[in-house]
Each structure stands twice: as structure tokens, then as C-alpha cells.
Amino acid sequence: MRVASVGLGAMGIHMARNLHRAGLLTAVWNRTPQKAQQLAAELQVAAPATLAELASQVEAVVSCVSADADVLEVVHGVAAGLKSGALMLDCSTIGAETARQAAQLLEPRGVQFLDCPVSGGVEGARDGTLAIMVGGEPAAFARAQPVLAALGRTITHFGPSGSGQAAKATNQIMCAGIIESVAEAMAFAHAQGLPLDKLIDTLGKGAGSSWYFVNRAPNMMRGAYPAGFRVRLHLKDLRICHEMAARFGVELPVVERMLKEYAELIARGHGDEDISATYRLKEELFERTNIMRAPPPLPA
Numbered sequence: 001m002r003v004a005s006v007g008l009g010a011m012g013i014h015m016a017r018n019l020h021r022a023g024l025l026t027a028v029w030n031r032t033p034q035k036a037q038q039l040a041a042e043l044q045v046a047a048p049a050t051l052a053e054l055a056s057q058v059e060a061v062v063s064c065v066s067a068d069a070d071v072l073e074v075v076h077g078v079a080a081g082l083k084s085g086a087l088m089l090d091c092s093t094i095g096a097e098t099a100r101q102a103a104q105l106l107e108p109r110g111v112q113f114l115d116c117p118v119s120g121g122v123e124g125a126r127d128g129t130l131a132i133m134v135g136g137e138p139a140a141f142a143r144a145q146p147v148l149a150a151l152g153r154t155i156t157h158f159g160p161s162g163s164g165q166a167a168k169a170t171n172q173i174m175c176a177g178i179i180e181s182v183a184e185a186m187a188f189a190h191a192q193g194l195p196l197d198k199l200i201d202t203l204g205k206g207a208g209s210s211w212y213f214v215n216r217a218p219n220m221m222r223g224a225y226p227a228g229f230r231v232r233l234h235l236k237d238l239r240i241c242h243e244m245a246a247r248f249g250v251e252l253p254v255v256e257r258m259l260k261e262y263a264e265l266i267a268r269g270h271g272d273e274d275i276s277a278t279y280r281l282k283e284e285l286f287e288r289t290n291i292m293r294a295p296p297p298l299p300a
Contacts, residue, residue, distance in 0.1 A: 002026040003147055004058040006051070006074055007092070008035050010227060011118070012064035014125035015091065015151050019062065020045065021128075022150035029054045055081030060147055064091040064118075067236060068098040075102045075113075084110030087144055091132070091151070093117045093172070093233075095240050096162030099135060103161040112140035115161060117168035118152060119175075122228045123215065129153045133171070135163035169244055172237040175229075176258040178212045179275050180282075185213075186220045187282035196221040216276035225273035232271035235262040 001024055005016035008030040019025040020043045027046040030036040040047035048054040055061060055078035063074050071092050078088065088111060090102065099115035106113045114136035124130040130152035134141055141157045148155045158167050185208075189199050200221065204214045219225050241255050261278055262271075270277050 001060055001146055002058040003060045003062060004029065004054050006030070006054070006061055006063040006078075007065040007070075008039055009064065009066070010122050010230075011091070011125040013039065014122065015062065015064060017043070018125075018128045018150050019147070022146070024147060024150060026058050027054050051077030052081035054078070055086070056083075057081075058086070059083075060087040060089060060144070062089045062091060062147060062151075066092070066233065068094040071098060071102060072105075075105050079106060079109055079111070082106070082109060082111045086111045087140060087147075088113045089116045089144055089147060090114070091116045091118050093168050093237050093240070094165060095243065096135075096165040096169070099165045100161045103136065112137055112143075113161065114140055114144055115164040116144075116148065117164055119168065119171050120152070121211075121215065124152070131171075132156070133158055133164040133167035135159060135161050135165060135167075165240075166244070169237070169241045172234065173241055173252060173255060175212070175234070175275075176238060177254045178210050179216065179278055180254070180258060180261070182210070182213045182217055183220065183276065183279040183282040186217055186279055187286055190283070191286040212276075216274065219274060219276040220279040225270070225277040225279075227272055228274045228276075230272050231262050231265050231275050231277055234275045235259065235266065235271075238262070 003019050003024040004027040005019055005025060006029045008016060016025060016028055016039060025045050027048055028036045028039050029051060036047040051074060061078050065071055065074060071090055071094050088106060103113040114134055116132050116134050118130040118132050120130040128151060131154040132148055132152040134157045158164055189196060200217045203209060238255050238259050245252050261281055265277055
């Protein structure tokens with residue numbers, strides 16, 4: 001199967017490389033042409049100037065872009081070039097309704113759309129170990145297996161269009177609660193004067209451990225937050241969760257709390273840092289009471 005990769009950001013560029021390793025990648029496209037041209041030269045694939053031209057060269061398109069409007073822009077762009085029987089696999093995180101809209105736009109052209117949001121961070125994208133949540137027709141899901149297998153290790157079909165995005169929204173709520181609790185715990189441990197490197201190593205093997213603790217608590221210890229999952233993108237995802245819950249007349253406390261915290265981080269200029277930067281706010285809880293300036297001695 002000839003596959004094109006659209007969107008070469010922190011996740012998409014690794015996904016493109018994994019498609020290339022699997023012998024599937026034919027062409028790449030990015031809103032910033034220079035990035036696509038550089039990767040195309042590295043991998044010796046095409047970098048067409050337009051999405052329509054790119055789509056005309058392949059049997060499947062894998063997209064990974066930032067927001068709902070971006071996905072619809074890509075769908076409109078590739079629609080003119082994709083042939084009947086082609087697949088579009090969108091790995092972006094967007095609203096379930098947008099995914100259904102994308103599927104409806106492509107259906108008259110005989111193109112099947114799968115919403116395939118992913119989880120596993122930049123590390124999972126790099127290593128090809130992503131968890132992939134898929135919505136769409138079962139037949140399309142079956143045809144897409146070689147492509148999905150190049151990108152992830154856990155691949156699950158959840159139902160019709162939009163189901164993958166509903167599963168991803170569930171994941172984003174969990175991520176919000178976990179990263180907040182990890183940040184609070186690390187700020188508490190720092191205030192207690194504990195050696196954080198030893199703490200991460202020990203608790204990383206305990207009952208309270210999680211992927212975020214093992215992989216992002218070191219950011220908090222170092223006070224450096226290189227972009228893995230950017231604050232501004234998780235804010236966007238949690239707004240989707242907020243809107244989906246609101247249709248049931250419900251507000252989710254974890255979501256609402258983290259929306260406020262992320263908005264504060266963005267206002268301070270930290271929107272492009274990893275979400276582990278929420279530690280900045282938790283650390284301040286102790287600084288306000290001077291606890292962190294003079295940690296109490298540990299009991300003998």
C-alpha cells in the first residue's frame with residue numbers, strides 16, 4: 001500500500017519515519033513546505049506542493065495535525081486527489097462530531113475515513129508503540145491494519161466514526177488527573193526535603209506509579225519541560241472533553257480544574273512546554289507558605 005503522511009510535528013514526523021521503515025511511505029506534506037522537503041530528502045520520498053497532488057499518488061493518507069479546523073482543511077485538500085477505494089486515517093485529536101463530518105465529506109468520493117487518535121507520547125510515536133483508538137467501518141479498519149501496525153502496538157476498533165475520538169477524550173481526562181496528581185506529589189516530596197531522584201526510582205515501581213510519573217516526574221525534578229505533549233494542545237483536548245460532557249449537562253471537576261491551570265500556564269508563556277509544567281503551579285503552593293524555602297527536617 002502506498003501511503004502519504006500529512007503533518008510532521010512532534011508526533012507526525014516519527015510516525016512518517018515508521019511508515020517508511022515499514023516500506024509504506026510514498027510522500028509527505030506539511031503546512032511548512034521546508035519541513036516536508038527536508039524529510040522527503042532524508043527518506044527519499046516525494047514532497048508534493050499540494051494536498052491534491054499528494055493524494056493522487058497514494059492509496060492511503062495518514063494525517064496528524066493540531067485541531068478540528070486543520071483536519072477539515074486536510075480532508076478538503078486531499079478529497080480532490082484520492083481515488084475511490086482509498087483510505088484516510090486521521091491520528092489527530094479532535095471532536096467526535098468533526099470526525100463524523102470528515103467521514104461524510106469523503107464518503108461520496110468512495111473514500112473511507114477512520115478516526116485513529118493515538119496515545120503514548122513522543123516516545124511512543126518514535127518507537128512505534130502507540131495505543132491507537134479507531135472509529136469507522138470494520139472493513140476499512142481491516143484494510144488499514146498494515147498501516148496501523150507500523151504506528152502502534154495496541155490497536156482497537158471501538159465502533160463507528162467518532163468512536164475513536166470518544167475513546168481518546170476518555171484518555172485525555174485520565175491524563176489530566178494523573179499529571180495533576182504527579183505534580184502535586186512531586187511538589188509535596190520536594191517540600192519534605194526528599195531526594196527526588198531516589199523517589200522517582202522507588203515509587204516508579206510502586207502501586208501509585210504511572211507512565212506519566214516514570215516519564216515526566218524527571219522533568220519536574222530538573223525544572224525543565226521539553227515539549228512532549230504541549231500544554232496548549234492538552235488544553236484544546238480538554239475543551240473537547242468539556243463540550244462532549246456538556247451535552248449531558250455535566251461538568252467534570254478534573255477537566256474544569258485543569259482547564260484553569262493550563263490557561264494560567266499559557267498566560268505566563270508556558271503553552272509550548274510539556275504538560276508536566278503544571279508542576280510550576282503546584283510548587284508555588286508550598287512557596288507561598290515558605291515551606292520550600294526552609295524544608296522541615298525529616299524525623300530521625
